[in-house]
Amino acid sequence: MTVNKWMPSQVDEWLGALGHLLLPPRCLVCAEPGEDRRDLCAACTLALPYNVHACLACGLPLPAAAGDALCGRCLRRPPPFAATVAPLLYAAPLDRLLPRLKFHADLAAGRVLADLLGDAVQARLDQGLPRPQALVPVPLHRARLRERGYDQALELARPLARRFGLPLRADLLRRTAPTRAQSRLDAAARARNVRRAFSAASPAPAHVALVDDVMTTGATLGACAHALLRAGAERIDVWVVARA
Numbered sequence: 001m002t003v004n005k006w007m008p009s010q011v012d013e014w015l016g017a018l019g020h021l022l023l024p025p026r027c028l029v030c031a032e033p034g035e036d037r038r039d040l041c042a043a044c045t046l047a048l049p050y051n052v053h054a055c056l057a058c059g060l061p062l063p064a065a066a067g068d069a070l071c072g073r074c075l076r077r078p079p080p081f082a083a084t085v086a087p088l089l090y091a092a093p094l095d096r097l098l099p100r101l102k103f104h105a106d107l108a109a110g111r112v113l114a115d116l117l118g119d120a121v122q123a124r125l126d127q128g129l130p131r132p133q134a135l136v137p138v139p140l141h142r143a144r145l146r147e148r149g150y151d152q153a154l155e156l157a158r159p160l161a162r163r164f165g166l167p168l169r170a171d172l173l174r175r176t177a178p179t180r181a182q183s184r185l186d187a188a189a190r191a192r193n194v195r196r197a198f199s200a201a202s203p204a205p206a207h208v209a210l211v212d213d214v215m216t217t218g219a220t221l222g223a224c225a226h227a228l229l230r231a232g233a234e235r236i237d238v239w240v241v242a243r244a
């Protein structure tokens with residue numbers, strides 16, 4: 001991956017470990033001392049906008065009374081993923097932390113977000129969520145990677161692959177068409193924009209978890225899932241830090 005040229009993550013990890021030996025962890029939200037060698041303090045960890053009641057399939061926030069359920073959209077039309085882990089809502093302070101990862105390659109923010117996602121995945125695995133056979137980051141188009149120099153989905157997936165002892169298959173999915181930035185499009189336009197934007201190498205492992213930073217309408221993740229299913233995968237889960 002060209003990204004290694006820009007962001008040698010092994011080196012980053014050593015520097016991170018070294019940094020934590022020399023400097024105490026500091027909360028990225030309020031700048032107080034961090035907790036548990038993490039750059040987030042206990043109060044800010046508690047105050048995060050957790051996605052407590054969510055659709056089991058797509059992670060959409062649901063009213064508390066819904067319990068463990070599917071949202072109306074997934075009931076009407078099952079999504080291409082079996083389960084979504086999305087522990088947080090895309091609200092403050094995630095609306096600051098996630099752009100720091102994406103646009104400023106803020107490695108401390110990346111570590112904290114991967115930790116939070118990993119904790120949520122572990123909790124779901126403990127409750128019986130099946131372990132995937134591989135992690136696949138949602139790929140950036142090469143042009144976007146060149147302009148940004150940083151691939152946030154890959155950098156989130158890397159520590160998760162290590163933590164869960166899973167193969168990281170960044171080679172599996174390819175973005176074949178440079179899609180327009182999704183943020184300015186409505187849901188229908190997003191779906192059109194990405195429908196055929198991905199292809200997957202065949203054969204894909206039977207059970208794959210897709211990793212990304214945020215799930216908004218699910219159009220991008222859905223298109224990735226369809227590409228993997230066409231390549232022979234049988235079950236796709238989604239692991240994202242936050243749900244919009």
Ligand SMILES: [Zn+2]
Pocket residue numbers: 027028029030031032040041042043044045
């Ligand atoms: Zn704090």
Ligand SMILES: [Zn+2]
Pocket residue numbers: 055056057058059060070071072073074075
């Ligand atoms: Zn749903």
